Amino acid sequence: MERKSFLASFLLLPFARIFERQRVDIAKECKTQRDAEGPYYKEGAPLKPVIETDGEALTISGTIFKASDCSMPVSNAIIDIWHCNSHGVYDNDGFKCRGLVKSDDKGRYTFKTIFPPSYGSRPRHIHFKVRATGFAELTSQIYFRGDPQIQNDFARKAETSRVISLFKKENILHGDFDIYI
Numbered sequence: 001m002e003r004k005s006f007l008a009s010f011l012l013l014p015f016a017r018i019f020e021r022q023r024v025d026i027a028k029e030c031k032t033q034r035d036a037e038g039p040y041y042k043e044g045a046p047l048k049p050v051i052e053t054d055g056e057a058l059t060i061s062g063t064i065f066k067a068s069d070c071s072m073p074v075s076n077a078i079i080d081i082w083h084c085n086s087h088g089v090y091d092n093d094g095f096k097c098r099g100l101v102k103s104d105d106k107g108r109y110t111f112k113t114i115f116p117p118s119y120g121s122r123p124r125h126i127h128f129k130v131r132a133t134g135f136a137e138l139t140s141q142i143y144f145r146g147d148p149q150i151q152n153d154f155a156r157k158a159e160t161s162r163v164i165s166l167f168k169k170e171n172i173l174h175g176d177f178d179i180y181i
Contacts (some may be wrong), residue, residue: 055114073107
């Protein structure tokens with residue numbers, strides 16, 4: 001009987017490895033990639049759903065999920081957002097183009113801002129940090145599909161999930177971005 005069990009285990013081993021490998025790949029795909037904080041982060045931004053209005057309107061919406069299972073929403077997470085103004089300049093004195101938003105009880109979040117321009121060799125991007133009780137802080141950046149500057153920047157190494165597509169609805173750009181912490 002031991003020999004039959006051994007043979008059965010031996011024959012099933014390749015299948016077990018296939019499923020094990022898939023589980024690792026799925027977990028890897030769920031975790032949002034970290035990115036540079038950059039030199040312009042500033043603590044103390046206010047809680048506000050509208051980050052900036054002086055420029056082309058952009059709304060970003062998504063859900064924050066637990067990366068360990070790729071599906072459990074994370075409620076009451078704080079997303080700290082910052083980007084340059086419509087002239088490619090960061091406000092280091094005040095909180096223009098800076099703000100916090102909070103995920104709801106289903107992990108959803110939305111904020112309104114502007115479509116930030118590229119500056120220097122940097123592509124258009126929005127910085128963010130996510131903080132939630134029981135999770136490590138995540139610092140990363142969102143980039144935008146079709147931006148030719150991505151290839152001239154360290155952003156070229158960004159996971160495709162952080163390079164988002166935009167669509168226009170009622171003359172406002174919209175982007176969907178789920179975050180896995």
